[in-house]
Structure formats: structure tokens, C-alpha cells
Amino acid sequence: MKPIVAITYCTQCRWLLRAGWTAQELLVTFEDELGGVTLVPGTGGIFEVTVDGALVWSRKGEGRFPELKELKQRVRDIVSPERPLGHSDKSHSDTDA
Structure with a gap:
């Protein structure tokens, strides 16, 4: 079974569009590797991304939204x-030597 990404976003903050765009980008990039992306409404300023329940990104923990890269x-x-x-x-600095 392919992994499932969940994006929990704050409805109070109106972050649905950001979550939807992030989901779209992940689905395009990992179209063969993912089983799906789920958008999960939340509150309290949450923006978290998990893969099969494992936390990949937390806006609160990182202090910012993720760069898509x-x-x-x-x-x-x-x-x-x-x-x-x-x-x-x-x-680019990683490849310049």
C-alpha cells in the first residue's frame, strides 16, 4: 500500500488554499509514490504535514511554513x-565544487 500524506490546516486562519496548493504539488511530484493526500481541517494556527502518521513538517515546531522544495x-x-x-x-552550492 502506498503512503498517504495528511495536511492539517487551520480553518480559522483560512489556510485551505495553501494546503490545497501544497497537496497538488505533492501529488504532481509523487504521482507514482503516493496513495493520496488528505486535507484535514484544524484550528489554532495548525499547519502540519504527515506521511502515514509520521510528522514531516509542523509550522509551530519550525516557526514558519515550509518552502515547497x-x-x-x-x-x-x-x-x-x-x-x-x-x-x-x-x-546550487551543493553542486558547485
């Missing part, structure tokens, strides 16, 4: 660690 890297590390992400994979 780093969120994709964290999800990739769980669902398909060997998979390259192309231009989203490394910063």
Missing part, C-alpha cells in the same frame, strides 16, 4: 529515498 525533500526521504528531485533536490 524542502517539504518535497522531506516527503521524498520517506516515500522514495533513492528518487532524485531534479532542480528541487539540492541548492
Whole structure:
């Protein structure tokens, strides 16, 4: 069974569009690796991303929203660690030597 991503977002903060956009980006990037992305309404400023229940990102814990590049890297590390992400994979300084 393929992993399921859950994005819990704050309805009071009106973060549904951000959560939906994030879900779309993850589904496009990991179309063969994911079994789905679920949007979970919450309150209290929550914005969390989990993969099969394992926390991948917490806005409260990180103090900010994720950059899509780093969120994709964290999800990739769980669902398909060997998979390259192309231009989203490394910063340019990682490849300059």
C-alpha cells in the first residue's frame, strides 16, 4: 500500500488554499509514490504535514511554513529515498565544487 500524506490546516486562519496548493504539488511530484493526500481541517494556527502518521513538517515546531522544495525533500526521504528531485533536490552550492 502506498503512503498517504495528511495536511492539517487551520480553518480559522483560512489556510485551505495553501494546503490545497501544497497537496497538488505533492501529488504532481509523487504521482507514482503516493496513495493520496488528505486535507484535514484544524484550528489554532495548525499547519502540519504527515506521511502515514509520521510528522514531516509542523509550522509551530519550525516557526514558519515550509518552502515547497524542502517539504518535497522531506516527503521524498520517506516515500522514495533513492528518487532524485531534479532542480528541487539540492541548492546550487551543493553542486558547485
